[in-house]
Amino acid sequence: MHNTFTDDQYCEFLIKLLAPVFPALTIQGGADEPFYKAPTETDKAVLYFRENYPRSLLHELAHYCLAGDRRRKLDDFGYWYSPCGRSAEEQTQFELVEARPQGLEKAMCEIVGIKFSPSTDDFSGRPASPLFLQRLEAAYNEMINTPPFTASKVLAALRKIST
DSSP states (O other): OGSOOOOHHHHHHHHHHHHTTTEEEEEEEEEOOOEEEESSSOEEEEEEEEETTTHHHHHHHHHHHHHHHHTSSSGGGOOOOOOOSHHHHHHHHHOOOOOOOOHHHHHHHHHHHHOOOOOOOOTTOOOOOHHHHHHHHHHHHHHSSOOOHHHHHHOOOOOGGGG
């Protein structure tokens, strides 16, 4: 389905599709870097994704789905981020927190027909660790077979476009 749209059009389509699923969330593209702005008493939460990339939208949405109520009250879900140039230990920590969201992202990509590839967000040339890839696959299987509630709602909404 994605092949019939430009990335801008597809992101707009996905945002409109997901709006009824998340009435208290604004999904916004065009960001230089992804960011989650927690809700305030007067403003809805905003999930910013990179540029106009459908994969970025799905990736950030996966984080939202898995964050849980407590983390959704914190900017960027209370997570840390270290840019490229991480030590091996920092990369291991990154991979620990990224495997599950990427497992959900893979399930979403599969449903909507977008090619998925694991991301280590590391441009050092180091490949993804085998443990990261195993955890990602385990998370993918969880999301296909027994997804958490919020992830289940998103997967069901996305399935509507392929029927």
